[in-house]
Amino acid sequence: MKSSSNSIVDYNNAKEDDSPRLSAIQNLCGAPYNKTVDWSKWYIFWADERVVAKNHVDSNYKLAKDHLLSKLPIVPSHVHSINDSLTAEEAANDYEFVIRQLVRTRVVNVSDVSDCPKFDLILLEMSTDGHVASLIHDHPVLEEKNEWVTFITTSPKPPPERITFTLPVINSAANVAVVATGGGKAEAARLAIDDVGPECPVLPARMIEPIVGKLVWFLDNQAASMLKCSS
Numbered sequence: 001m002k003s004s005s006n007s008i009v010d011y012n013n014a015k016e017d018d019s020p021r022l023s024a025i026q027n028l029c030g031a032p033y034n035k036t037v038d039w040s041k042w043y044i045f046w047a048d049e050r051v052v053a054k055n056h057v058d059s060n061y062k063l064a065k066d067h068l069l070s071k072l073p074i075v076p077s078h079v080h081s082i083n084d085s086l087t088a089e090e091a092a093n094d095y096e097f098v099i100r101q102l103v104r105t106r107v108v109n110v111s112d113v114s115d116c117p118k119f120d121l122i123l124l125e126m127s128t129d130g131h132v133a134s135l136i137h138d139h140p141v142l143e144e145k146n147e148w149v150t151f152i153t154t155s156p157k158p159p160p161e162r163i164t165f166t167l168p169v170i171n172s173a174a175n176v177a178v179v180a181t182g183g184g185k186a187e188a189a190r191l192a193i194d195d196v197g198p199e200c201p202v203l204p205a206r207m208i209e210p211i212v213g214k215l216v217w218f219l220d221n222q223a224a225s226m227l228k229c230s231s
């Protein structure tokens with residue numbers, strides 16, 4: 001990753017009760033990364049966020065702040081969280097406006113191949129139903145082509161109101177990492193990654209196909225257990 005990274009981290013994956021994934025993320029707070037990474041060059045955004053107060057237990061911002069951001073020398077003004085005093089629709093519009101300003105001032109790169117920002121890294125976790133960010137299966141949010149940030153009010157996984165980056169933004173990133181851990185995600189991983197044929201549902205995770213960027217999946221043994229290459 002470039003040292004002048006514009007970084008995205010989707011901390012939804014790091015729940016309090018999820019110690020293996022949380023500790024993997026927290027490794028960044030210790031040696032050597034706390035010293036070798038130039039944290040002053042990092043900019044942090046949320047690929048999706050729950051529309052709750054920043055001090056709410058469901059807030060992804062709070063989770064990231066408590067477990068990572070408060071322990072690293074990241075410049076506070078480089079941390080771009082949503083405005084939690086707005087409705088979901090307003091918060092999505094506001095977040096997109098903020099990102100547009102940062103693209104205009106070249107803090108965030110612009111894609112050569114789409115009308116979208118080009119983030120250096122977008123880190124996502126796939127859920128058991130194959131959704132990533134708040135791009136949920138069979139939802140019009142998957143069709144959004146014009147907005148950079150949009151919103152949903154009907155997430156099957158609570159809380160229902162979320163803002164989310166759209167597919168064009170995620171697929172314009174220089175690098176996208178998708179994480180899946182545990183046997184409960186094995187079937188979704190198979191449907192998202194393997195050559196499963198046209199009769200199978202196209203999960204949101206399968207729609208993550210960076211136009212020119214790099215996609216890397218990180219799976220543990222259980223999540224990878226149904227992949228063809230694992231047999």
Ligand SMILES: O=C(O)[C@H](O)[C@@H](O)[C@H](O)[C@H](O)COP(=O)(O)O
Pocket residue numbers: 010011012013015048050124125126127128131132133134157
């Ligand atoms: O819940 C959220 O806020 C996000 O919608 C979602 O993208 C999340 O990152 C995955 O669902 C992984 O989380 P789980 O492993 O808990 O399903």
